[in-house]
Every structure is written in structure tokens, then in C-alpha cells.
Amino acid sequence: MKRALRKTPGQYNSKKMEQEGTLSLTGKVILITGASRGIGASAAKRMARSGASVVINYHLRRDRALEVLQEVEREGGRGMVFQADVTEIKQVEEMGGAIGKKFGSVDVLVNNAYFPFEVNPIHQISLEGLKEAMDRELSALHNCTRVFLPGMLERKKGKFIIISSRVAQQPLPRLGAYAAAKAALEAMANTMAIELGPLGVTVNVVNPALTLTDASAIMPEEFRERVRKTRPLQKHLYPEDIAGTISFLASDDADMMTGTHILVTGGSHLQL
Numbered sequence: 001m002k003r004a005l006r007k008t009p010g011q012y013n014s015k016k017m018e019q020e021g022t023l024s025l026t027g028k029v030i031l032i033t034g035a036s037r038g039i040g041a042s043a044a045k046r047m048a049r050s051g052a053s054v055v056i057n058y059h060l061r062r063d064r065a066l067e068v069l070q071e072v073e074r075e076g077g078r079g080m081v082f083q084a085d086v087t088e089i090k091q092v093e094e095m096g097g098a099i100g101k102k103f104g105s106v107d108v109l110v111n112n113a114y115f116p117f118e119v120n121p122i123h124q125i126s127l128e129g130l131k132e133a134m135d136r137e138l139s140a141l142h143n144c145t146r147v148f149l150p151g152m153l154e155r156k157k158g159k160f161i162i163i164s165s166r167v168a169q170q171p172l173p174r175l176g177a178y179a180a181a182k183a184a185l186e187a188m189a190n191t192m193a194i195e196l197g198p199l200g201v202t203v204n205v206v207n208p209a210l211t212l213t214d215a216s217a218i219m220p221e222e223f224r225e226r227v228r229k230t231r232p233l234q235k236h237l238y239p240e241d242i243a244g245t246i247s248f249l250a251s252d253d254a255d256m257m258t259g260t261h262i263l264v265t266g267g268s269h270l271q272l
């Protein structure tokens with residue numbers, strides 16, 4: 001039987017490995033939608049630290065986006081901010097033009113922007129509210145795909161990272177519009193993974209559970225505390241806890257992953 005080839009300790013260049021480990025995104029241009037706050041901001045900072053040039057997209061909070069950029073640059077990273085409502089194709093096209101001028105083509109798209117939705121039991125949600133939630137989630141991804149996929153196809157390489165939510169599979173009362181919209185987003189992502197795989201582009205989904213950000217502040221404090229206590233790891237999830245998974249999916253280490261859905265829940269997806 002053949003024995004596996006082993007390197008002796010001296011054959012490894014530990015310095016180089018360390019650098020590869022910490023700078024695994026060097027040379028990549030990564031657009032993170034909704035990166036002025038929360039999970040997107042944390043992911044942008046994390047990936048800039050790993051060597052990526054990051055595009056910090058925002059909608060209204062330019063001040064917060066600039067703070068993220070300042071932090072990136074303070075740590076020696078590269079980035080830019082761009083205001084665009086990602087549900088509007090013209091604005092996404094303008095963002096594509098600006099990124100092209102500054103950094104060139106986008107290698108990785110993190111579809112992360114959060115859209116507030118009507119919180120109500122399904123039978124009380126207005127049809128308009130239901131349609132709006134679906135429309136925002138789907139149009140954001142569709143617009144970004146139309147603008148940024150062509151560059152990836154030219155290079156036969158690219159990655160989409162779609163931020164969904166655990167509620168897409170594990171619904172919570174009154175969050176039906178959000179759950180339906182995220183489930184539709186995931187169906188879109190799965191289809192894209194099948195269609196784009198042969199063309200060199202991967203599509204993966206991250207499913208965070210309740211994470212402490214401005215978006216989750218709509219949930220009452222006692223609910224957030226109950227979630228913390230009942231999840232096996234008994235800790236709150238913070239944006240930084242999701243950023244590492246996003247950064248991994250953006251790296252070459254995840255090249256053979258597509259159509260994958262990664263749960264980051266502290267174990268709360270297990271029924272207790």
C-alpha cells in the first residue's frame with residue numbers, strides 16, 4: 001500500500017504560510033452591499049484585513065460608511081465607499097462604473113443589504129407589504145448579478161455570497177414577509193449555483209441566526225435574551241461572528257464550494 005507523502009517540518013516555510021493564512025484575499029476586489037453598518041461593515045473590515053480591496057456600499061448613512069473606510073485605511077487596507085440603492089438598476093450600474101475605474105472588475109459580490117419589512121402575522125400583512133419584501137430581496141440580487149456577473153464570466157471566475165437568514169427555514173411568528181423573501185432569495189441562489197458552476201462562478205448562502213445589529217433591534221430585549229439563553233452556545237451572535245464565514249467563502253479555500261448553505265447560529269437551529 002502506498003504511504004501518504006509527508007513533509008518533514010523543515011520543508012514548510014512557516015512565515016509564508018502565516019502570511020498566506022492572514023492575507024488570503026490579496027488581490028481580490030470585493031463588493032459588500034449594505035456595508036455601512038452591522039454584518040456588512042464587519043465583513044468589509046475583516047476582508048480588507050485579509051488583503052482585499054473592499055467596496056463599502058451604503059444607502060443613506062454616508063457617515064457610517066466613511067467610518068468603515070477610515071478603519072480599513074487605518075489598518076493599511078484599501079477601500080472605497082459608494083452610495084447606491086441596490087434595488088435600483090441604474091444606481092447599481094453607476095456603482096459598477098465607479099468600481100471599474102478605481103479597482104477594476106469585482107471578484108466577489110457579498111449580497112448583504114438589509115431591507116426593513118412589514119412585521120405582522122401572514123393573514124394581516126398587506127399584499128403590498130409581502131410583495132415589497134420579495135421585490136427588494138430579489139431585485140437587489142438580480143441587479144447586482146446583471147451588473148457584476150459579466151466581468152466574472154469574462155475571467156471564468158467569481159463568487160457570489162448571499163446573506164439569507166435562518167428564518168428562511170425556521171420561521172418565527174410575524175416575520176413571514178421576511179422569511180418568504182429570504183426563502184425566495186435562496187431558491188434564486190441555488191438556481192444560480194447550478195447555472196453558473198460550469199462557467200466558473202460559485203454561489204453560496206450564509207444563514208445567520210439572530211445577530212445583534214440595528215436590524216435586530218426591532219426584537220424586544222427579552223426575546224433576544226431568551227434566544228441567547230436557549231441556543232447551545234448561550235452567547236449572543238455579533239456581526240464579527242458572521243464576518244469570518246463570509247471571509248472564508250470569499251477565499252480560494254472555498255473554491256470547490258457552491259450551492260452550500262452555512263448556518264451560523266450558535267446551535268440555535270437545533271430544536272431544544
Ligand SMILES: NC(=O)c1ccc[n+]([C@@H]2O[C@H](COP(=O)([O-])OP(=O)(O)OC[C@H]3O[C@@H](n4cnc5c(N)ncnc54)[C@H](OP(=O)(O)O)[C@@H]3O)[C@@H](O)[C@H]2O)c1
Nearest residue numbers: 034036037038039059060061085086114165210211213215
Ligand atoms: N441581524 C440579524 O439578526 C440578521 C439575522 C439573519 C440575517 N441577517 C441578514 O444579514 C444582512 C445584514 O443585516 P444587518 O443586521 O447587518 O443590517 P443592518 O445593521 O441594519 O445594516 C443594514 C445595511 O443595509 C444597507 N441598506 C439598506 N437599504 C439599502 C439599499 N436599498 N441599498 C443598499 N444598501 C442598503 C444599510 O445602509 P445605510 O446604513 O446607508 O442605511 C446598512 O448598511 C441582511 O441581509 C439581513 O437580512 C441579519
